[in-house]
Each structure stands twice: as structure tokens, then as C-alpha cells.
Amino acid sequence: MCQNIETDGKKKVLSCIQPSGMLTLGNYLGALKNWVGMQEEFDCTYAVADLHSITVRQEPAKLRGQIYSTFALLLALGIDTQKSTVFIQSHVPEHAQLSWLLSCYTQFGEMSRMTQFKDKSAKHADNVNVGLFAYPVLMAADILLYKPDLVPVGADQKQHLEIARDIALRFNRIYGDVFTVPEAYIPKTGARVMSLQDPSRKMSKSDENINAWVAILDSKDDIIRKFKRAVTDSDSCVRMSDEKPGISNLITIYSAVTGKTAAEVEREFDGKGYGAFKLAVGEAVADELAPIKRRYEEIIADKKALEALYREGAERAEKVARKTYFKAMKKVGFVL
Numbered sequence: 001m002c003q004n005i006e007t008d009g010k011k012k013v014l015s016c017i018q019p020s021g022m023l024t025l026g027n028y029l030g031a032l033k034n035w036v037g038m039q040e041e042f043d044c045t046y047a048v049a050d051l052h053s054i055t056v057r058q059e060p061a062k063l064r065g066q067i068y069s070t071f072a073l074l075l076a077l078g079i080d081t082q083k084s085t086v087f088i089q090s091h092v093p094e095h096a097q098l099s100w101l102l103s104c105y106t107q108f109g110e111m112s113r114m115t116q117f118k119d120k121s122a123k124h125a126d127n128v129n130v131g132l133f134a135y136p137v138l139m140a141a142d143i144l145l146y147k148p149d150l151v152p153v154g155a156d157q158k159q160h161l162e163i164a165r166d167i168a169l170r171f172n173r174i175y176g177d178v179f180t181v182p183e184a185y186i187p188k189t190g191a192r193v194m195s196l197q198d199p200s201r202k203m204s205k206s207d208e209n210i211n212a213w214v215a216i217l218d219s220k221d222d223i224i225r226k227f228k229r230a231v232t233d234s235d236s237c238v239r240m241s242d243e244k245p246g247i248s249n250l251i252t253i254y255s256a257v258t259g260k261t262a263a264e265v266e267r268e269f270d271g272k273g274y275g276a277f278k279l280a281v282g283e284a285v286a287d288e289l290a291p292i293k294r295r296y297e298e299i300i301a302d303k304k305a306l307e308a309l310y311r312e313g314a315e316r317a318e319k320v321a322r323k324t325y326f327k328a329m330k331k332v333g334f335v336l
């Protein structure tokens with residue numbers, strides 16, 4: 001049986017994350033840390049978007065492991081199943097079902113303009129599948145099923161959210177008030193974390209150079225080593241500047257984990273050189289991530305308890321999803 005979550009009067013939030021590899025410090029500071037913080041103020045629904053991840057070829061055993069570990073990591077980060085609904089996307093069949101319905105209200109031309117589709121089809125030229133093309137429609141279904149007011153997303157997902165809004169408006173114009181048209185929520189503290197090896201690119205878990213990114217589950221030694229090796233400039237002044245993208249990135253990271261402003265960080269390391277600064281950033285990040293890693297190890301070790309939680313989450317999510325899905329089907333004219 002599902003427990004009821006206290007939702008009275010709270011605005012609704014929905015977001016998902018793909019289980020497409022090790023989650024990074026970028027995912028944490030740019031997205032997941034905010035998910036945790038939003039639970040008090042909002043009625044939150046969070047999902048592991050496993051259906052999205054097969055738009056690129058996945059190895060079955062590895063994918064299965066990543067789905068488990070992403071779900072466990074959300075809990076370890078502090079997503080609380082007593083406060084929020086947390087589930088695995090493929091466990092709620094209405095996502096795929098609504099996606100088909102919505103795809104008939106989405107134009108080929110709109111999808112062709114998506115920059116992520118253009119980028120990913122260039123990167124995986126041997127597998128430009130229809131799923132990759134239709135990915136934003138599935139994302140629209142994820143969102144519209146739960147009628148959220150707000151969808152926290154990084155800048156890279158704004159275009160997809162716009163499409164979800166367009167589809168909702170179009171459907172509502174034909175059939176009346178079926179979907180809520182959500183707003184993007186760009187969190188105040190949504191740091192954009194850049195690669196430690198090439199600070200002109202964003203830190204990405206699909207980067208082949210493992211020194212370019214820090215995983216949330218990296219060991220303290222690995223974290224410190226990666227920060228020591230971070231690419232900076234030949235100057236030695238810790239200062240935020242467009243000409244110093246490597247150091248600016250480290251300042252952003254240090255600020256995000258310590259809560260200090262960039263000016264305070266500059267003052268703290270005035271005259272101390274890059275070596276001391278890089279070590280301090282590495283230690284601050286490792287200290288922030290250590291308790292998460294500890295909780296993760298406990299959670300992932302108990303598969304039974306984990307299963308109970310994702311089953312309960314899916315049950316709770318489906319109650320909401322089913323209502324919206326059937327309403328849309330009925331409006332279109334299906335026999336229910």
C-alpha cells in the first residue's frame with residue numbers, strides 16, 4: 001500500500017534523469033542538489049528515465065546496473081520517498097503510451113530542429129534511430145502526465161521543455177483543458193560545471209577522458225587527484241575571469257560546495273597559488289560527497305528494500321499518470 005504524501009497547496013515539480021552512466025559532479029551541482037532542496041517547498045515527482053537511455057545502444061547487464069545505481073543514488077543524495085514520489089520510468093507504462101498519442105500531435109519539422117538531435121545524430125551516425133528523433137515527445141509525455149507547474153532542467157534541456165509546452169497548448173486548443181502547461185525552473189544555484197581537462201566544454205559523464213569528470217561515487221583519492229590535474233593557466237592568481245576558464249570553473253565548484261561567494265574565495269586564496277587551491281577544492285568536494293557515497297553503499301547493498309521502494313514509487317506515480325492518460329485518450333475518441 002502507498003502512503004499518502006502531504007501535498008496540500010504545494011506547487012508540483014517533475015524532473016527525470018537518464019541512467020546513462022556514472023552521475024557526475026556536474027549532474028549533482030547543476031541538477032540533483034536542487035532536486036533535494038525542492039522537496040520542502042514543492043510536491044516533487046522524480047524518475048529515472050531509463051526508456052530515454054536506449055536511444056543510444058546499451059549493454060543489457062550494464063544498463064540494468066545503472067538503473068539500480070541511479071535510483072539508489074537519488075535516495076542517497078537525500079530524495080526522501082516519504083516526501084517525494086520516486087520511480088523508474090519504464091515501470092509506469094503510460095509514459096510510452098502517452099508518447100505515441102502525443103507523437104501524432106507533433107510535427108516532423110519541429111523535431112528536426114532540435115539541437116540535441118542534430119548533435120547526437122552526428123555523434124552516433126551509424127544509429128540515427130527513430131527513438132532518438134522522437135525523444136522530446138517521450139520527454140513531453142513524462143512531464144504532461146503529472147501536470148507539474150515547474151520542471152527543473154539545465155540549459156541544455158530548455159528546448160525540449162519548450163516543445164512539451166507547445167504540444168500541451170496544441171492539444172488543449174483542440175480538446176480543452178487536458179494538460180497543464182509547465183514552466184521551466186532554472187534554479188538560482190544551478191552551477192554549470194565544466195570539464196576539468198577542457199574548461200570550454202561542459203563536464204559530461206560520456207567524456208572518454210576520465211580525468212575530465214568527477215563521479216559522485218569517486219573515492220577521495222581519485223577526486224583529489226583529478227582536481228590536482230585540472231587544466232588551468234600559467235598564471236598563479238586565483239581570480240574569476242573569462243581569460244581564466246579553468247580557474248573560474250574551480251572557483252564555481254568551490255563556491256557551490258562551500259556556499260562562499262567568488263569574492264570570498266578569491267580573498268581566501270590570495271597569494272596562495274594554484275597547488276593549495278586545487279587541493280582545497282578537491283578536499284571540499286570529497287568531503288561533500290563522502291556521506292553520499294556511504295549512504296549509497298548501504299542502500300545498494302539491500303536490493304530487497306530498494307525494490308520495495310521503486311515498486312511503491314511506481315504504484316504511486318501510476319495513479320496520477322493513469323488519470324491524465326485516460327482523460328487524453330477519451331478526448332481523442334478512444335473507447336475506454
Ligand code: ATP
Pocket residue numbers: 017018020021024026027028029030031032152153154155156157190191192193194202203204205206207
Ligand atoms: P551526457 O553527457 O551523457 O549527454 P549529461 O552528463 O549531460 O549526459 P544528462 O543526463 O543529460 O547528463 O543531464 C542530467 C541533468 O544534469 C540535466 O539537468 C543537465 O542540465 C545537468 N547537467 C549535466 N551536466 C552538467 C554540468 N556539467 N553542469 C551543470 N549541470 C549539468
Ligand code: LTN
Pocket residue numbers: 014015016017018049052138139142143151152153157
Ligand atoms: N532529457 C533529460 C532527461 C529527462 C527529463 C524528462 C528531464 C527525461 N524526461 C522530463 C525533465 C523532465 C536529460 O537528458 N537530461
